[in-house]
Amino acid sequence: MAVTRISVEALGMLDPLSSLSGARLKELAKLCSIEPVRRAAEPFGPGSIAGQSVYLLSGELALTYGEGSSEVIVGGSADARHPLGKRRGFGAAKAVTDLRLLRIDDDLLDVMLTWDQVAMQNQPGMEPPASASTPGANWGVTTGLLGINSLRFGAFSELPPAHIGELLQRFERIEAGSGDVIISEGAEGDYYYLVESGRCQVERRVGGVNMTLAELKSGDTFGEEALVSDATRNATVTMKTPGSLLRLRREDFNMLLREPLLHAINMEQAKQKTLNGAHWIDVRYPSEYQHDCLPCARNIPLSEIRNAFGALDIGEEYIVYCQSGRRSSAAAFLLAQRGYHVFVLEGGLWGGDRAA
Numbered sequence: 001m002a003v004t005r006i007s008v009e010a011l012g013m014l015d016p017l018s019s020l021s022g023a024r025l026k027e028l029a030k031l032c033s034i035e036p037v038r039r040a041a042e043p044f045g046p047g048s049i050a051g052q053s054v055y056l057l058s059g060e061l062a063l064t065y066g067e068g069s070s071e072v073i074v075g076g077s078a079d080a081r082h083p084l085g086k087r088r089g090f091g092a093a094k095a096v097t098d099l100r101l102l103r104i105d106d107d108l109l110d111v112m113l114t115w116d117q118v119a120m121q122n123q124p125g126m127e128p129p130a131s132a133s134t135p136g137a138n139w140g141v142t143t144g145l146l147g148i149n150s151l152r153f154g155a156f157s158e159l160p161p162a163h164i165g166e167l168l169q170r171f172e173r174i175e176a177g178s179g180d181v182i183i184s185e186g187a188e189g190d191y192y193y194l195v196e197s198g199r200c201q202v203e204r205r206v207g208g209v210n211m212t213l214a215e216l217k218s219g220d221t222f223g224e225e226a227l228v229s230d231a232t233r234n235a236t237v238t239m240k241t242p243g244s245l246l247r248l249r250r251e252d253f254n255m256l257l258r259e260p261l262l263h264a265i266n267m268e269q270a271k272q273k274t275l276n277g278a279h280w281i282d283v284r285y286p287s288e289y290q291h292d293c294l295p296c297a298r299n300i301p302l303s304e305i306r307n308a309f310g311a312l313d314i315g316e317e318y319i320v321y322c323q324s325g326r327r328s329s330a331a332a333f334l335l336a337q338r339g340y341h342v343f344v345l346e347g348g349l350w351g352g353d354r355a356a
Helices: 022-031 106-120 139-145 148-153 161-170 224-229 250-261 267-275 286-291 302-308 326-337
Strands: 034-037 052-058 060-064 070-074 092-095 099-105 172-176 181-183 191-197 200-206 209-216 236-239 243-249 279-282 317-321 341-345
Touching: 022 106, 052 106, 099 106, 106 148, 161 243, 161 250, 181 191, 191 250, 224 250, 224 326, 243 250, 250 326, 267 279, 267 317, 267 341, 302 326, 317 326, 326 341
Parallel strands: 279 317, 317 341
Antiparallel strands: 034 099, 052 099, 060 070, 060 092, 172 243, 181 236, 191 243, 200 209, 200 236
């Protein structure tokens, strides 16, 4: 049976969804489907709407409350604009006519509302932070770049809500032309980048020849490896087309993104996690791994960690390590950005007691 999707216009008629930006409503519409319910059916079992916002889109639904009172909610009415049971919990529900319901995960909705409300406070015309040397991003538009999966499971998901406004203010926009080199291999790391529009090419020089590693598009990020590992840039990023980039200074990146996202554990804690099913990942070169690795560790060098996206099980836990913790911190950040549950071995092999 074909899945019926709800329109952006219909979502905009519901509260508090009506306060979301157009970009967010468009994204949400792709994640929602309409649930049909036949006349005389009881659509909700005990606890079946816990953690959800459920809306009556059409039809008539009879609700019975704990004290014995009841009422009929009609789809399209003022009462139906609000999620069922949030204002006043009900004990039973029965479809008076055929119904159409919409269910939205409460956590999903809250994340969207939080980011959009903060973004509205960072519109053009507001005083920029003293550190900003270029025009800030129009977050009323560009928060759409931060897809809901990024906000729920990626780098931005660990950001304390109180720091969201600070992060949005500290991003700076730069305009770039085709062929412009944004970062150069071997240079010091200074910024973290988010592609707002246009496309970039990532290259690394191998044996005197430039090798293309990836192509980046709107919503992709780069520049984090050098910042997390305190190393020089390991690739060159060049604009393939004209576009706009949002960048975050090293100091702001470390304070607002790196620290909340990286979770370091010692060897004793790591071994306990492996007993509970966590997996070791060694991000050193194969020659290092073969000479000196932990039992059952999987070797995925830092330079190849992006190739593991999608191959690793998103539901598992991983502990990454290297010699000192530098390369493993960079790998952990890259994995965490993609929603993986990942930990860093504190101090690497040099800093922990392997016999613990």
